[in-house]
Amino acid sequence: MTQADITTIPQPARRFARPVPIRFAHCDPAGIIFFPQYLMLFNGLVEDWFNEGLGVSYAGMLGDQRTGLPIVHLECDFRAVTRMGETVEFGLTVTRMGSRSLTLDMDCHGAGGADGVLRVSARKVLVFTSLDTHEAIAAPAHIRAAIERWMNDE
Amino acid sequence: MTQADITTIPQPARRFARPVPIRFAHCDPAGIIFFPQYLMLFNGLVEDWFNEGLGVSYAGMLGDQRTGLPIVHLECDFRAVTRMGETVEFGLTVTRMGSRSLTLDMDCHGAGGADGVLRVSARKVLVFTSLDTHEAIAAPAHIRAAIERWMNDE
Amino acid sequence: MTQADITTIPQPARRFARPVPIRFAHCDPAGIIFFPQYLMLFNGLVEDWFNEGLGVSYAGMLGDQRTGLPIVHLECDFRAVTRMGETVEFGLTVTRMGSRSLTLDMDCHGAGGADGVLRVSARKVLVFTSLDTHEAIAAPAHIRAAIERWMNDE
């Protein structure tokens, strides 16, 4: 991979965020979110960012174009508990856009009546793949262009 | 149980509905909703109805008042498939308000750009319980009053 | 459908059963199984029955043969709670084998040190479908033969 393959990230990075109600179904016998549910919800935020932020259909990418975007590396810090009935805010910024991979920094904060305390921060490295072979492929040009446009807007 | 314990349901019954985006996380290797996810999503609709329709905090009912609302009977008909990326409409009506139980009719329809075809219809019988004993209890008076008020509005 | 399309079910019907540990991940803030998890676990029992009882690979049916087995009708009665840490027994019997559908009666009982009390009983009607069209198809002959053989063994 050459330097030219890597998109320069504007600073400060743009953030995409959505409020998320924490439901009974997300919570465990301790009455707080069961942690794999954060990862389900972060995945939902990436879908919303594609559909609403980038204007790229996430379902179309998978279904029609047979392009997957699986995770290859994940790091998470769980800093404060989130309880059933809270509405929290999930956010993401693009940290790196490579030729075949996309690195996202993700966060969950108290919001919507709750405090603004950071609950979880995560870094996800995603790779574009063919759903036929599960091998890495170059990021589709229209998706890469949409991400660059989104980062540089506003 | 006497006749007086059962609330009369106005006809036509009022319906509470919300749009729901169908996510990657809801879908299975067949590319359609994995059916237990419908039941997770119906549960979320009951929460929204409590919080937004009835003005009763669902989390408060469980957490502070230690009152549960588990299911005792369920019937579902799955009539048409729902695919990843669709936004569908989930709805509920109250079919019976007993002294200790609540019967809800629930539905999922195409919506938000999709057709209006019925995908799933379900009937759920829920029972108010003590979370300390898991035994049935009388419906809390403030919840029963809120349900009766909601049914008779508009 | 003619009468000949329907397989005669031997009486008493043969039962396929497996012990299942109830995990933290299955349980909700009330400390008991969140009910959609029963349906996830019943689905797992059908997989085990295919793989171990019938000698038919469930994954192969879906992946190689592109044959689905979605649910079209479900009825459940939830009779007693199941708590985190219990090992319970899940069982199934064949109630009806039609030309395109399969009706299974399913149960969850206390077991493995717990009592033998019935926790949940359910009836599922499944239909064989093409995963390309999601339309109903005739039950594949080798699967129907395997089910008939299994029912009549022992």
Place this chain on the structure above:
Amino acid sequence: MTQADITTIPQPARRFARPVPIRFAHCDPAGIIFFPQYLMLFNGLVEDWFNEGLGVSYAGMLGDQRTGLPIVHLECDFRAVTRMGETVEFGLTVTRMGSRSLTLDMDCHGAGGADGVLRVSARKVLVFTSLDTHEAIAAPAHIRAAIERWMNDE
């Protein structure tokens, strides 16, 4: 925290492993495990290790002793895909036993007829907490003793 608070880990570290069938319910529209399910399954392995390896009831720790063991830090590398119908092997070793925290290295390998290729490796840092306050507490003495005994056996 003093040096004395940290248990010395024998080398090579003992490994606890269990086979896990990968079910339809774990898999996504790409036909492979949806990654949060790995974290659900790793959680299940920790439960099995407590119950079967350490001889400490995981459900009893939570339910009777009101001691939680939430995650505070997670790192995962996803190296190869796992498909529906495979039986893979999940394993764990203890990397660090602190006064209030426990660090586990976890892995998923092909097994049971599949290859032995590493699919996922993860490091989890868990902290003992009071379920009443969700604050960190000292590792209960009987659990710490059971972990030290298990590490030094065989």
